[in-house]
Amino acid sequence: MAVTAGLSVDIRRKRFEGDGRTPPHTAIENLRFDVPVGQFCCLLGPSGCGKTTLLNIAAGLDHDVDGSVGIPADDAGPRPAVSYMFQTPRLLPWMSVRDNVDIVLDPDARAEGRGVRLLERMELGSYLEAYPTRLSGGQRRRVALARAFAIRPALLLLDEPFVSLDQPVGNRLREILLDLWQAQPTTVLFVTHDLNEAIFLGDRILFLSQPPSCVVQDVAVDLARPRTPDSPAIHAFRTGLLDRHGGLLAGLAGATTDPGHSTP
């Protein structure tokens, strides 16, 4: 049976119980959407609306939820692999760059040099034996990105992976991400606060509400690829989107602020 959904989200409620220091909090309510196989889907929503919570559930790190997040598997196939790139790169400081990627690989993939090839593609070929503490912030994200792709995931979860990088570094990493995604197609759920970044990267943008969060707008980004960061096409798409939905999107994660913002 062919699998058509890369991800099926159906969360009736995700609630955090209070612990005496914090009150109980319902982070997500009636959040439902499907992502087709191979789609690059961006998630945009205000801080604290539950984006990381959703990725944690999708990654299988949090099972305490009323509802489900499914990664449909082909009946005949093995369980689909899921990669999760956290907002901070979370490299193992006592391991070299090469070992930080190799650690997720099985011995065959390691022996045939898949990790090293990915690192070379990330322009880190001369840093294979370096320790993460010797790398810049952008280089650490490259290692984390190589590690995320190394297991050839069916689903790739990315939580604001390029936040707080300067514009040229961020743009280069976005290009590398798109190159890899095209070379190694996978379903992507990419969390961002940056509408321009979402338009540059995504096939689709889901806008989430204030908590308890649900989808308030589902937008197809029908711009041809390759796209150019900060191009007139990106700006025109953004302006059109805000003209059509500005009221609804008001206050959501930089969607209506700073229209001259230039990332990417």
Ligand SMILES: Nc1ncnc2c1ncn2[C@@H]1O[C@H](COP(=O)(O)OP(=O)(O)OP(=O)(O)O)[C@@H](O)[C@H]1O
């Ligand atoms: N382990 C936890 N226990 C209690 N509350 C939590 C826990 N984790 C998250 N929350 C709460 O759930 C809400 C959603 O948090 P989450 O980290 O998912 O937001 P976010 O949309 O990723 O925000 P940001 O854009 O700032 O990263 C927040 O109000 C947060 O305080």
Ligand SMILES: [Mg+2]
């Ligand atoms: Mg978050």
